[in-house]
Amino acid sequence: MEYDDVCVLVPTLNESETIGPVVESFAAEGFDDILVIDGGSTDGTQSIAEEKGARVVQQRGSKGKGQALQEGFERTDAPVVLMLDGDQTYRAEDAAAMLEPIFEGRADHVIGDRFADMEEGAMTRLNEFGNGVINRAFSIIHGRDYQDILSGYRALTRESISRISLTEDYFGVETEMAVECVKHNVRTEVVPIRYLARPDDSETNLRPFRDGADIILTLYKMAKTNNPLFYFGSVGTVSLVVGLVLGTYVAVEWITANTSHEVIAFLGGLAIIFGVQLLMFGVLSDMIVTVNREQTRQLEDLTERLTADDARARARVDGSESANAAESANGADGATGDRPQESPAGQEASAPERRG
Known part of the structure; x- marks a missing residue:
């Protein structure tokens, strides 16, 4: 696979301060297919993304991140989807590490571990504590330690997308995605990434208590069919x-x-x-x-x-047909080569005999 086989999927909502550098950085890394699903921004996010070369789609239905990702998966038929937030906290330089397990055939779902290398101030203590509790609960309930199930930096193959079923409209979608991968035994690998602090001029759409409660509820609800x-x-x-x-x-x-x-x-x-x-x-x-x-x-x-x-059967049939065709061709050539040919002189010599 190559970068031409990858669609960079970015859900956005009022990310005018950061979407431009995000699109530019991934374009500079060699990604041509950058799809922005916008949830109705009022600050010019859509126009900025289009100016930088991204394909922008107005999100329909609810205005949540989960619904945006679901629509993004429907809007592209690329063999691999690299999804990330548009807030400039994930680096395009880490895309190669994110895609390596898929390109080498080791995984169908890759999670970028933000805690492996987190810039100072990138996450509040409250959010860091909440992430730790949720990750621990996930490992206990679902029996897998994915280290950072709330990471927004992920890579998925088309096959893994077709196997999982997403219904969450908001920030519980990452949790649902992780549970679905466990449920359907999707090969998952975690790679370390660099997580950056959000620029000062950019405002977050995350509400810790409400969204945290939604994530925990999603985690518990999905245990009904998985555990x-x-x-x-x-x-x-x-x-x-x-x-x-x-x-x-x-x-x-x-x-x-x-x-x-x-x-x-x-x-x-x-x-x-x-x-x-x-x-x-x-x-x-x-x-x-x-x-x-x-x-x-x-x-x-x-x-x-x-x-x-x-x-294997098709390969044998194709091989047999090729062999039969070659034998027929050789037989035809041999038949032509073995047939005696009369020389013009011989033909002239036999002519009087026929007349006589």
């Missing part, structure tokens, strides 16, 4: 613990003060039953998901083998 034991088991465990606490309180009160709490006892019993049922449902769901993953993996392996066998 149902955690999804149902966590609620079931809480309910079971609450029921046991209430039951213990009622028992102690009845033993020590001979006081009965029928309502509390009833609620505690319901909580215990509900918790046990959720735990059982979580275990059964986890078994179903495990079996489904194994069957999916076997089907994928079978498909790969059948595809390889079909390719």
